[in-house]
Amino acid sequence: VEAARLHPSDPYVLIVDEINRANLAKVFGELYFLLEYRDDAIGLLYSPESDFVMPPNVFFIGTMNTTDRSLGLIDAAMRRRFGFVELHPSGPPTAGLLASWLQRLVKNENVEHNLDAPAVLEALNGRIDDHELALGPSYLMRPQIYRSKDGLARAWETSILPLLADHHYGAPPAVLDKYRLASLRAALAAQQLSAGEPQA
Known part of the structure; x- marks a missing residue:
């Protein structure tokens, strides 16, 4: 995140593989709020002495395998914060x-x-x-x-x-x-x- 602040014109990407395997509210914690309100500062639970702002050039990509139906799907609050794209074997860019x-x-x-x-x-x-x-x-x-x-x-x-x-x-x-x-x-x-x- 510090690198993203120092280089605001460069994109920084965090990939969370199989994002639906975790309790997202617990994993993301304060990020739940910051994913939607990037310009707001919040105090962190374990670093209360300084406020934290999510730079606009930090992007999150989450992958999920919908085949495993025993796992929880994404809740409405997280759906509001992410766009969803299906990558099915029969369609682009996966086909071929x-x-x-x-x-x-x-x-x-x-x-x-x-x-x-x-x-x-x-x-x-x-x-x-x-x-x-x-x-x-x-x-x-x-x-x-x-x-x-x-x-x-x-x-x-x-x-x-x-x-x-x-x-x-x-x-x-x-x-x-x-x-x-x-x-x-x-x-x-x-x-x-x-x-x-x-x-x-």
């Missing part, structure tokens, strides 16, 4: 992110395995019925996945399927069959064959 990241990886590291990952992820999300449960690209943005032939299969078995199994807790194991890597790749191959495209 894995494909562009993978293109750079191919160019920089000359990897050659599992280059169908963006299409497989899109096919997977097409089979997930709940909009909130669609998977973003970060699960597959690990270079080691593309350095070996079985890299994607390992990531699928250790990250993707366990996550989907949690979402379908209590359902018969066969429910997961439609999410298996082999099933998705077979469907993509059939689509390519019917469209006359070369297979990956």
Whole structure:
């Protein structure tokens, strides 16, 4: 905050990851007031000898994962102080992110395995019925996945399927069959064959 005061023309950003995992009123404390009234000074509980003002060039970005429905959502008071933007895997800027990241990886590291990952992820999300449960690209943005032939299969078995199994807790194991890597790749191959495209 002191740096922001000394350089008022420069933006300073504080990122709070998974902001909905905490009791925001307790975490933000006096900031609750200052987020809305930037020009006002307040006394801090643990530094009562000096007033505190939030500089206008300090910005807060909070991320939240709405998939975890056991967590509390943002209350009305906090909604009033923040703008909300959905970053769904099917829309910008998230859609296409894995494909562009993978293109750079191919160019920089000359990897050659599992280059169908963006299409497989899109096919997977097409089979997930709940909009909130669609998977973003970060699960597959690990270079080691593309350095070996079985890299994607390992990531699928250790990250993707366990996550989907949690979402379908209590359902018969066969429910997961439609999410298996082999099933998705077979469907993509059939689509390519019917469209006359070369297979990956």
